[in-house]
Amino acid sequence: MGQVYKIAVVGSGPAGLSAAVHAAKLGLPHVLLEKTDHLSDTIYKYQRGKYVMATPDVLVLRSDTSFQAGTREEILGVWDNECEFHQTNVQLNADVQKITGEKGNFTIQTAAGDTILAEHVILAIGTQGNPNTMRCPGGDMPFIQYQLDDPKEYFDENIVVVGGGDAGIENALGLADDPGQGNNVTLLQRSDGFPRSKPANVALLESAKAQGKLDFLTGTTPVKVEPGVLTVETPDGQADLPVDRIIARLGSAPPRKFVESIGIEFGGPDRDALPVLSEVFESSVPGVFVVGALAGYPLIKHCTNQGYDVVEFINGNTELKPADEPILRDIFDGLPGEYEVSDWLEILRNKVDIFKDVSVLQLREFMLESTMHYKKKGEVVFERNALGDSLFAVVGGTVNVEINPADTSIVVPLGDGEIFGEIGLISGRRRGATIRAGAPSILVEMPARAAKKLIATTPAVKRAVDDIATERQIKQIFGNDISPEWIDRLKATAELLQLKAGETIIQEGDVSTDVFIIRSGSVIVEKNIGGKEIFLSYVAAGAFIGEMALFEEGKRTATVRTTIKSEVIKLPGDIFSAMMDERPMIRKRIEETIAARREVNSFIESQKSGFGSVVDLYSSVANFLLEEGLGEATDALLIDESLCVGCDNCEVACAETHLGISRLDREAGKTYANIHVPTSCRHCEHPHCMGDCPPDAIRRAPDGEVFINETCIGCGNCQRNCPYGVIQMDRVPPKKPGLLQWLLFGAGPGPGQADKAWVNKVATEAEKTGMKVAVKCDMCKGIKGGPACVRACPTGAAIRVSPEQYLNVAQRKGSV
């Protein structure tokens, strides 16, 4: 044992590095511990030559490590130099495994068996976690690697990729793509299929196997690794595979377990939960500080600033205002009252219930993404049927909810601290009512992603929001005639079910009168006619189902199952009956819904005898479309291939209206009974692509369009997360000569996406090497006339529809 450092920094990403360099500059005794043999492993692992963005622009950089937008190599080079220049004390290959002790006296142990003593610990280990390793005998052979930087580097090798997740599949495809490399690639997958991978990736893998480019073995696990040979257990017994290199992609274990082992508490059990931190980044273990991505700040600039700040705090600086102070000041600017940022944060925490349990630090972050509104009396906050998914809270004043669109004088007032907009947030559907300020009001609006994070990280918030949402959903569906007592009774018995895709909620023939509210996701209703499941209708979130049995002696007349992962509220049938008996208005309302549904059912039954095959075909088309992800779509491009002449004018139109890059691939995608689902965004209810976007660049516009704004940093996360493979990473091509010049003089490549050869010839060096950004369909947001692909189709083959319009309208007409 030796010296006791004042500060030990664990992890040398932008956050940890900045902290260590600042400590070095201040002359504090310090050490920087890094697991790998180089600094900043997350950035080190970016793709070669990747252009790294320095967003948000408004945030000033406050650190002794410099950072500006540039290539991965430039940034890593600068940091290496600065680290050396400030004589930072770095220990590489120091994988920290255990931290014990208390403030002033921590003991840090590394995998190599070293022990380091420190008064304070700064934990900056990011969120990448540790890759899971091969556990079988020989799992430590030197030719096993857990990362593949450049698949083009390997030639004439026997390579086995272990793990059939997306990463494994992408690696295997990359290695086998060019037969010229002469690699013999085999992928091993433990389960029988590839249930967790993107269908697009699985399709590529299968086609590569069919083309003889590679092989994969399912239901297969590695048993033993020896030089040159990998023994595997297959469903048909053991087999030996020749092997020169093993690439294991077994996923990674998030760092949470390690962090909790130190004693640090998290905000909740949710996967997205963050460590609970004080205003100065101190965790629930005094003396241990958490900064960077692990603290919930996913951008490099945030990380760098926090590294600096936390060392200042430890060094006794209590005056320091966080670097985001000016941004927050701007957010609160223009509101009545002469308050400082810190005053506003206190007001928010005191007034708004859901902020009560939120730390000031967390609140600062939420506020960075949020907007403050000051509304005059009578001003509209949002309109009924607008598609929005942000969450609002009243900080001061009142807003009126116009619950009856026919008579706007009937309102429900909401006062200080109450929230609204939560149904749009949960269901991803349209706003149920217009909201107007009833008095001059101060409101806070949190975008969906921030609000969801808040809900996920603080269980108290989740409970509060769930409760309010259930209550309001009951009101919205059954009308406001329902009295508070009944709401309380319904709420007390309501059960929230989390269902996977394809689960049955109601089984035809069963006896039960429970009623279900679809809170998120969607369901389909089917009826068994003549031994076949016949599709009756598609029901989206925000509606209820199961009420028919109340009028049919409790017998279920159809089967209902989820099309995608859904949340459903179950209300017991007996309470429901009692309520209807007492409240004739509610009975009437429900009877109306039933009349409409009966009509559909009897229509289908009548069709069945006449043109049975039409109804059959219709059912199978409906199932096909739901398999293709339409169950979670709000708007999808469908092409009728009996009309499509393959002119690709749809792609031309898309490229012409979208910076020269087509966001749809007409020919790719599956087809059934002439209905083709091309590769194009479905504008999912809960877009998978949004989840992991560091700058939060993927947004939902008021009309429901999911789009990517200009803050995209090109990290490619959304491309990996979209299950339908509709996002591409690309550079904006140079500008083309105009249409007339092309028509008259043949100048340029003509309408549509320019071919590579032309781009390579014309593009400037900057255009050729610029950063690739994520591009996807934005449903022609802001373009008058709507989707260009549809308008430009000469034959009527291409339409953009919401699944319920398509499925339910086509059915009524009895045509597919």
Added chain:
Amino acid sequence: MARTKPNRKTHRDDAQHVSFLRHRNFRYLKLAMLISIVAIIAYFFVDPTPRHNGGTWYGYTLGTIGAGLIVWLTLLGIRKRAITQGAWSLKAWTSAHVYLGLSLLVIATLHTGFQFGWNVHTLAYTLMMIVIISGAFGIYFYSNVPRMMSENRADNTQQEMIAELNAIDAQLEDAARPLSAQYVSEVQRAINDTKITGGLFTRLSGRVNKCASMRALSRLRAVTEGSTTSVDEAGEDLGSVISILDRKSVMLNRVRRHIRYKTLLELWLYVHVPFTIFLLGALTAHILSVFFYW
């Protein structure tokens, strides 16, 4: 509960696939019929002196309408490519193009007053007829080919089909290695001379004469079938080469059919568009000559 669709006005039809021929319940067919019937009735009721021709006021009226129509019909080529903002739909344009284009059969014919000769006027008329007739072929192909093309390609794109052919070739090369030299060279030729398609007639026929792969397939088949004893080298190797060649021929046929369909859908445009240009030239000459040499 149905949500309204954002960012566009909704028409009942927009949520379904409706062909350009049936657009808005045959709106433009009805318009074209109306124009044609009015023109025919007027033809018999108007009594021009000395007789019907382009020079009467009736002839002028039809001539102006006809020329206007032709110019407008030509503009479809621009409309298709100028992707401007606004509520236009190319489907509506195509629908109107087809039916109003066909109404030219009546309008232009009546405009001539059935006076034909060896002159620029009749030339313009003939060119117009060629454009219209080629358009009619277009409609025929547009109505029949897409379904066949869709079924033939199943879920594959053309690129995927060609990639698959290359992969089959790689397998062929491997599988043929153990065979004796004479067969190897046959298979090599099948690999090296893969001609997916050729000139126009080859494309249209969907077949390739002297396709090296088909020939290799039939020759190797003959070897296994012809003799029971002379398959001295591993019959199994030959068998697997044959089955790969078989797969290749199925795939080749599929790509060739795909290309045949694509050609059918485009070919008529190679008459329709150039003749439109010639027509515009002849039409200009026709109008100028009428005004200058009247």
